[in-house]
Amino acid sequence: MSLIKCLTASVAFIAWAAHESVQSAEIAVSQAQIDRLEIHLEEARPATQEAVALLPATIIPPMNSRIAVPAPFAGTVVSVHVLPGQSVEQGRTLMTIASRELVETLSQLRQAEANLAVASAVAERYRGLAEKNIASPTRAAETEAQRAGLEAVVDEHRRLVSLGKIKTDPDGSYALIAPRAGRIVEANVAPGASIGAMQAAVVFDTSDELWVEAQLPASLVGKVHPGDSITLEDGTKGKVLSVGHTLDPKTRSSTLTGTIPGSAGVVPGQMVTLSIHRQAAISSVEVPAQAVVWLGAAPSVFVRTEMGFAVQPVVLKGKTLRAATIGGGLTAGQKIAVSGLAQLENMIGAE
Template sequence: MTLRQTPRILLLPLLALMAASPAFAATNPLLLDPAAIKAAGIVVDTLAVRTVSDQVKAPGEVKVDAYNTVLVSPRVASQVIARKAKLGDIVTAGTPLVVLSSVEVAETQGQLIVASQDWQRVASLGAQAVSARRYNEALVQRDQARAKLKAYGLSDGQIARLIKRGSSAADGSFELLAPSAGRVTTDDFLVGERIEPGRPLFTLVSESSVWVEARLAPAVAAQVNEGDAVTVVAHGAELPGKVLQRSHQTDEKTRTVAVRIQVPNASDQLHAGELVESRIAIASTSRHLAVPAEAVVLLQNQATVFVRGKAPGEFEPVAVEVGDTRGGWTAIKQGISAGVPYVRQGAFALKARILRSQLGED
């Protein structure tokens, strides 16, 4: 007996048991009409050689997507007058976050109002009525005051409203606006506190996607490439992702390499700081006969694949020797050959029909 004959011989006790069953003798449970095939969800495919991807598993930590994260801070020394947004709020671009007051802003507001009024007078007279130098000075003074306020963080809309209101608006107060949409994840300040330029008051995070940082051994990380598919397992769910980049530096303490994974997070399932499992698919250079893992069932403790029989609508169980399962595909070592039509989906339904037939059930 050769090794290639083993799967067929192993299946003989099963076939003998089925043939001895009165229910099986009366009617073949693996002979189905088109309606029964459709109801069982049976899909037939042709066995072929394919490149089976490998999978690397590694723990990962969820981090905010830094490319979609914004720090909001004043550009001039200010005092906090009122809070407009709080931790956890979801804001849109242009939403007022906090009201600040600044001496420097008050001085520049006054300069802009005076320069704007002066420019309006000069412009109404026209370039022919005043000297070119006076005309240009008025224009430059207005534009410089406007540019200074923009450098302090005021928007064009805020500046336009300031000019419209006139001198009563030059009180040094202004609203710090959200530069982009996102969720407020930090707001570490108090009303009345003096804030120095550049100190972050808010962190706005767009949670439509997050990063997962997985750490791999250098030899394993070398097999990971940008764009590789990743499955992130968290909270009992599997979320798709892809490799953004692999670090080119090994951590001196852990001797691991960081791999950054981007994961869509529209359902808000992942949050920064959580620990998850990442499964990175790595393309293998080896090719094998392979079937989806669900196409292999156990009959009499023997791995079995159903193939198309001789009669229309008929299926037959064939014992197979299987290899590793990678990426949802199970390698077939022996038992069936390439080109054979097999049951890709619905193998469990056929197994159930055999078991019911052995029990004498319809």
């Protein structure tokens, strides 16, 4: 038992000694060597935000912002006036469709309107006769009921013709109209193709924003909140909209949804890398991500000194593809190496 304790103590001492040797290591490097090794320096600067997580994510359209414009009547596509990716204004003609169904519905509407006019005249006549006790009130009520029935038929046909606020032409064709301004996503049919009644003909997005969806590990649930800043790898900035509070039993993660500008240069379905940020502590500093190396099982940076460089262990609060947030061990204004780090690591053992 004492032998095990001795071995454990020896291992701990060796690890501590290695950490201390790295922590106190200072590497003598001349300016000529710095130039030859192409070691570049940057200053640590005060951090305004600290990285919380770096996650893979997918661009998705905002909820309820994607609109499908259906064809209310079956027919044949005559012409398509828009292309995917094109921006359209409200009221723009999207597609022209020739439809026998529309011709039949318009004919039925005109017939129903004519029948309604006759029924209204008859009902009016019998109402007047009933008031003078010339005709039976029951007969007057029957004609009024016939008029009401025909009025319902006319209303039904008018609603059919006005579906989607289409524009009808005398030749039996109609035009689909953009109900709102937006950007075309899909035009599902080509000229000459048949299209069914209420089939989606054109799909477009109406929002000037995009959403980004990621799976947040269980360890970060509760640490990320709506309103936290997010940044894509190209520098596009946005914010967290929502964080789910239920874990998927298979992935042990929760769904995070954020919003970014629609002008970000990405499209729905595209895979991106998302970094999440929050307000940094006053004492925190920010350095380029590549400046942080792991030495002696601790994150460290190479700080410029009069002789060369000193290895400085730091407290790493968060890291993204571009920057790392340091919570201790480094102060703003200190110059650190951001390139040539492998050569500096090799020089530690050579000292």
